[in-house]
Amino acid sequence: MLPTTTLLLGLTGTTLGFHVCQRIADKVSSATDVYYPGSSSYIADNEHYATSSSQVSKCSVEPGSAEDVGIILGILGKTKTAFGVRAI
Secondary structure, three states: OOOOEEEEEOOOOOOHHHHHHHHHHHHOOOOOEEEOOOOHHHHHHHHHHHHHOOOOOOEEEEOOOHHHHHHHHHHHHHHOOOEEEEEO
């Protein structure tokens, strides 16, 4: 079991961020959760991030396995997506 870690994906003002979030959701295992604006988990994940950043994240991702972390980072690298990490 992984420690609770959340990845917050940026890209203010573009739809690319949502496409990256969807791509991650499609590729990772069911152990990983992807949350979108409006959900209570997204709001909780973004609480501190929103007060310390000028960007609003397009989604939050809670990886469920080390393999999923690798998949997520691979997608973020290929798409050059800005992201933040929040460890709990």
